[in-house]
Amino acid sequence: MSTDIDIRTRLLGTAEQLFDRHGFTATGMDRLTSGAGISSRTLYKHIGSKTRLVAAVLNERDRRFMRSLQVDSVDALFDALEGWFATEGARGCLFLRTWGETGGDVAEVTEAMARHKQRLLSRIGEIVAAEIGRHDDELAEQILILFEGATHATTYRGETAISAARRAAGLLIAGARA
Amino acid sequence: MSTDIDIRTRLLGTAEQLFDRHGFTATGMDRLTSGAGISSRTLYKHIGSKTRLVAAVLNERDRRFMRSLQVDSVDALFDALEGWFATEGARGCLFLRTWGETGGDVAEVTEAMARHKQRLLSRIGEIVAAEIGRHDDELAEQILILFEGATHATTYRGETAISAARRAAGLLIAGARA
């Protein structure tokens, strides 16, 4: 049924935008239904609950975000982040924000956040290994922190945050290569 | 009136804890009143509205947080952050979380967040200047990003995030000194 896919896709897209722009708790089901152009009955048939919806949104966002991070250098990693912010806006990390809003006591949100961050760290680990020719967990964690810091600092510092993070990462990589 | 100060202090303390642990939107006024042990009438006489309350909480937290950051080396800066997390818990930055929850359209929250981040950056600028003997805006921004990154990555990586941030900061400082 092609309508299923259409409805679900439209719903997840609408929900991702609303949750990102106004927060999870502050976004009511009526705004989600009218935003997606569906009735509340249809919403609940498709997704079950608000918790299931936000979990689906986060897992879909993880896929999309990770796809945008298929790069092979730390420089390109921060380029990719800059590109993401240019098209999606910079409001911090939706995973951490949603996890914070739910106080950490919604299992599906906690798990989606943990999975996403685990994937992000191992992706960074691969990129670091490709750059310096060996695995370096400490360096990977440092780049992760620059990435996380740029993600959040960009909300109030703008593009300069990413530039600074990229240059700092370059220095750390250069130091590890020598 | 000593009761005024007591009530306001107790209310702000309770509110800070509840907002931090469960989020701003998800925390209802009844939990705030029963947590602070006051009636809703007294709460509104003292603080006016939920918006005014969260603004007061953020401004008070800024004072307390900045007081804990009175250090004179980058190493001690990350020690201070580690100490803060040890006693207060690590759930990311309350200013950014609250700003995100309110979608950026509550002026008092946006302003409190902006003021706090401005103060944080200039404090880091001073510490960097004390370390290398001159002002270096680029280096200060890089340390800010490590600080921001450690703040958020600690929520899912634990103490290792702060250690990695501290070592990365040390390398950048050493590089700037040479």
Next chain:
DNA sequence: AAATATGTAAAATGATCGTTTTACATGCGC
């Protein structure tokens, strides 16, 4: 002793929350 300030307890306000239900329309497979 009267007046003022400051508190509590509890009900009422009207709106909105997430979710379910009732009633009805439409299109597709058998």
Next chain:
DNA sequence: GCGCATGTAAAACGATCATTTTACATATTT
């Protein structure tokens, strides 16, 4: 053409939201 799946519109659910109000108690001030 009957039945089933899938949709809409709209009402109802009971709970909870932030805020105000009503009624009353208790100190301190004058």
